[in-house]
Amino acid sequence: MKPDTNRSGSVYSFVFKTYLQYFYLSKILKKFLSKEKYEIKRVQFLKDKGLETKNLFFQLGGVYIKIGQFVSNLFHILPEEFLWELQDLQDKIPPRDFLDIDKRWQKNFEKSMVQIFETVDTTSYASASTAQVHIGIYQNKKVAIKTLYPGIEETAKSDLKTISKVVWLVDRFVIKISANEVVEQLQTMIHQELDLRTELKNLKILKQMFALEKDFYIPNPIEELCGRHTLVTEFVEGKKIYELPGEQIPNKLNPNLEKLIKAYILMIFEFRFFHADPHPGNLIFMETGELCLIDFGAVQSISEEETQTLERILVGAMRKDYHLVSESLYELGAVTESLSKEELTQIVKYSLEKLNRILADTNHFRNLSFDTLKPGEDLRFLKEIQVSLKRLLSSLKLPPNFLSLHRVLALLLGNFSFLDPTRSMIEYAEKPFSQIVLKGSNFKKLWRDEGEEFLTSLFSLPKELNDFLYKWNRGEFSVKDEQKSSELKLREILTFGILGSLFFYFGMYYAEKFWKEPSIIFYILSGLSFWSLAKSSLSYWKLK
Numbered sequence: 001m002k003p004d005t006n007r008s009g010s011v012y013s014f015v016f017k018t019y020l021q022y023f024y025l026s027k028i029l030k031k032f033l034s035k036e037k038y039e040i041k042r043v044q045f046l047k048d049k050g051l052e053t054k055n056l057f058f059q060l061g062g063v064y065i066k067i068g069q070f071v072s073n074l075f076h077i078l079p080e081e082f083l084w085e086l087q088d089l090q091d092k093i094p095p096r097d098f099l100d101i102d103k104r105w106q107k108n109f110e111k112s113m114v115q116i117f118e119t120v121d122t123t124s125y126a127s128a129s130t131a132q133v134h135i136g137i138y139q140n141k142k143v144a145i146k147t148l149y150p151g152i153e154e155t156a157k158s159d160l161k162t163i164s165k166v167v168w169l170v171d172r173f174v175i176k177i178s179a180n181e182v183v184e185q186l187q188t189m190i191h192q193e194l195d196l197r198t199e200l201k202n203l204k205i206l207k208q209m210f211a212l213e214k215d216f217y218i219p220n221p222i223e224e225l226c227g228r229h230t231l232v233t234e235f236v237e238g239k240k241i242y243e244l245p246g247e248q249i250p251n252k253l254n255p256n257l258e259k260l261i262k263a264y265i266l267m268i269f270e271f272r273f274f275h276a277d278p279h280p281g282n283l284i285f286m287e288t289g290e291l292c293l294i295d296f297g298a299v300q301s302i303s304e305e306e307t308q309t310l311e312r313i314l315v316g317a318m319r320k321d322y323h324l325v326s327e328s329l330y331e332l333g334a335v336t337e338s339l340s341k342e343e344l345t346q347i348v349k350y351s352l353e354k355l356n357r358i359l360a361d362t363n364h365f366r367n368l369s370f371d372t373l374k375p376g377e378d379l380r381f382l383k384e385i386q387v388s389l390k391r392l393l394s395s396l397k398l399p400p401n402f403l404s405l406h407r408v409l410a411l412l413l414g415n416f417s418f419l420d421p422t423r424s425m426i427e428y429a430e431k432p433f434s435q436i437v438l439k440g441s442n443f444k445k446l447w448r449d450e451g452e453e454f455l456t457s458l459f460s461l462p463k464e465l466n467d468f469l470y471k472w473n474r475g476e477f478s479v480k481d482e483q484k485s486s487e488l489k490l491r492e493i494l495t496f497g498i499l500g501s502l503f504f505y506f507g508m509y510y511a512e513k514f515w516k517e518p519s520i521i522f523y524i525l526s527g528l529s530f531w532s533l534a535k536s537s538l539s540y541w542k543l544k
Contacts, residue, residue, distance in 0.1 A: 065128070209273065333397060493536045
């Protein structure tokens with residue numbers, strides 16, 4: 001590991017050198033090479049740069065390893081020739097000497113590992129960003145012995161200061177990234193990982209939450225050997241993501257990815273307590289078919305209100321209710337009032353429609369190119385609606401807890417694009433989201449299957465009617481003359497007449513089935529609709 005005085009300088013010089021090399025390759029050398037020769041040069045550059053990046057992160061260690069692990073899983077964005085060289089950052093970090101690790105252990109237990117365990121392998125099994133794991137035998141059971149590196153607390157403190165400065169500079173002079181929130185959440189995550197008592201607590205909480213889920217496994221801790229600097233659990237045998245076959249199963253979803261997406265939908269929407277570091281080194285697929293999660297240093301809780309808002313955003317996106325998505329983003333605190341509701345709704349609509357086009361037109365989701373993403377289209381769209389990129393970025397704000405969610409999403413996308421690059425993660429999420437989240441709501445429990453069918457049809461109102469109701473409810477219609485006012489009243493009469501009749505019909509339908517609660521709700525909605533119909537009719541009569 002490099003001395004503290006050289007760490008920041010190494011990062012700055014590496015970034016500057018990489019920029020110059022890439023500029024020379026893509027802007028100058030490309031003009032003098034054939035397509036085939038340029039492609040060979042490009043691939044070799046990416047491989048060399050990946051290797052150089054890996055070596056730099058290995059030398060820096062600490063927090064930089066954590067950043068490298070995040071970057072190494074972005075298969076859906078970054079070139080795989082570059083990323084393959086970074087995979088060793090997941091669990092092949094150069095280990096520290098066993099004697100140094102054992103000294104840290106003895107500070108807690110006043111005995112060497114060899115005196116406590118029946119056997120202990122002095123060769124490191126896995127080296128992480130803040131700790132090292134050795135395998136031993138304790139009471140005839142194979143166990144994983146995790147111990148923090150000596151002096152890691154001081155190194156992490158210094159690294160966080162450097163990273164805070166870099167993030168502030170990027171936020172101030174390059175692009176708005178909610179620097180304060182990013183730094184605060186990064187500091188919280190690192191500080192949690194430096195106290196293994198917190199990890200033990202997180203493990204026990206998730207183990208209890210997954211107790212009734214047969215597809216998932218959380219290892220058992222050996223609590224008498226756990227402390228601030230040490231964590232001992234049973235050793236779990238299995239394969240990690242990059243040890244699994246990546247071929248696609250025709251007309252069938254990958255069962256490993258189905259388990260993975262189900263685990264995160266459960267954690268986020270039902271448990272509201274989720275494992276925030278799903279890089280491949282922390283996911284073990286057991287021979288019994290279970291998915292085992294390990295390393296609980298980065299775990300995040302989320303409030304019920306935040307999960308409900310997330311649910312509304314996803315439901316709004318699925319049924320193309322752009323107004324609902326926009327309002328939920330404001331409620332979440334992800335957008336400031338400097339961006340109007342109308343502007344945000346247009347941006348949401350454009351973004352979701354573009355996402356649908358990408359999903360429909362893309363056959364391979366690993367290493368998406370700029371030709372697929374077409375960022376130039378985005379800039380032209382913003383120009384058309386008279387929203388500058390600077391104003392858009394300045395209006396975005398990262399809500400608390402959502403740096404962790406963003407990181408989880410990025411890592412999951414990388415995992416999915418590796419194991420099944422021909423399908424989007426959305427295809428895997430549709431079924432468990434519907435089963436776990438939508439069927440868990442009180443409305444759908446109340447109406448059961450028949451009520452669900454009605455909700456589906458109700459939420460599929462024609463786009464024009466949906467826009468009309470949205471604007472009418474907010475008083476956003478600007479009537480310029482008497483004729484338009486009359487037309488508006490006629491539309492109101494027609495709308496409320498249809499809605500009143502529908503609600504009354506379903507009220508009678510559920511009354512005949514002796515479903516008291518939904519029947520009452522529909523009768524109330526029918527009454528409100530007919531009252532609005534009468535009010536609109538009176539207004540129209542006065543105009544005439």
